Amino acid sequence: MKTYLIDLDGTMYRGNQNIDGAREFIAYCLEKGIPFYFLTNNSSRTRAQNVAHMTALGFQGIEEKHFFTSAMAAARYARKMNIGKKAAYIGMDGLKEALCEEGFELVDEDADAVFIGLDKSADYAKYSKMLKMCLNGAKLIGTNNDRRLAVGDSYDVGNGAIVAMFEYASEQKSPEIGKPYPVILNEALETFGLKKEEVILIGDNLETDIALGYTQNVETILVLGGVHGREDVERLHIIPDHIVESLYECMK
Ligand SMILES: [Mg+2]
Structure with missing residues (x-):
């Protein structure tokens, strides 16, 4: 089976x-x-948030153990790269949880790695702060390369488009995870x-x-x-x- x-x-x-x-x-x-x-x-929800979302939609028997996200993949992959423990990120609870589970220490400056997951509220100042760390040697790691995000019958900007922006600005290439x-x-x-x-x-x-x-x-x-x-x-x-x-x- x-x-x-x-x-x-x-x-x-x-x-x-x-x-x-x-x-x-x-x-x-x-x-x-x-x-x-x-x-x-989707890197945004934690395991518990994923369970809650699906349970609210009427799914039964869904447990936290059932989920594997691009955030979890990115955190695991980066941990094995041995690039250091200090991580800064743009993203939601799901990415934060994944980084903590893999032993990263979350920082606001002097990061060893900058993780980019979708956060629709991130702004120019935050992007620039992350860019600065990348230019100071932090490794750029995008959780996924989705060009667009389907919303209703149209699209919003996908995380991959934001990762591409960081690649362009930092002159680094993110590993491809999702x-x-x-x-x-x-x-x-x-x-x-x-x-x-x-x-x-x-x-x-x-x-x-x-x-x-x-x-x-x-x-x-x-x-x-x-x-x-x-x-x-x-x-x-x-x-x-x-x-x-x-x-x-x-x-x-
Ligand atoms: Mg799909």
């Missing part, structure tokens, strides 16, 4: 809206003893004691969820109704192993 690594936004829910079949699929996995984890580029890059997958597999051939990636986005599986030889399921449709498979030439209209189709 394979372990599902499931995307959150667009696959389990859309913002604060339920997606038909998602709650039922999780209930099915729990009932059948099918293991699953959530693999998300989906579709393999770091988040490898850190998750290591954390959960799994191998690539033991997992299936489920997601709504060809360019992140499915591309990760496609390039890393991991089985994938594209769930329609999110970012991409069937017509995009040909256009982008990112080929899922399976395509389903909804997660109801995975319950048999």
Whole structure:
């Protein structure tokens, strides 16, 4: 039996809206003893906040152990780089929690590493403060490279666009952590004691969820109704192993 690594936004829910079949699929996995984890580029929520968000949407049986985020991947990856313990960051509680869990000391100046996760309230002064630390030798580490963030029927600026701004200003290159890059997958597999051939990636986005599986030889399921449709498979030439209209189709 394979372990599902499931995307959150667009696959389990859309913002604060339920997606038909998602709650039922999780209930099915729990009932059948099918293991699953959530693999998300969203660095903003802590594990507890993720549990609360999904519970409020009517999911049952979700626990903190089920989540692996780009913030957790970035913190683990950076800890192994041995770049020092002092971290400054732009981001929300999820990134803060991940950094503390990996033993980083949070500082406002003289950081060894500057982490960039999404914080919609960050301003020019804060960006400039982080840039200064990067110019003084702190390593730039973005949690994910999402170009845009789907909001309603349009988009906001994604964290990847902000990371790109820092790369340009600091003349550094951030490591690539979130989906579709393999770091988040490898850190998750290591954390959960799994191998690539033991997992299936489920997601709504060809360019992140499915591309990760496609390039890393991991089985994938594209769930329609999110970012991409069937017509995009040909256009982008990112080929899922399976395509389903909804997660109801995975319950048999
Ligand atoms: Mg998604």
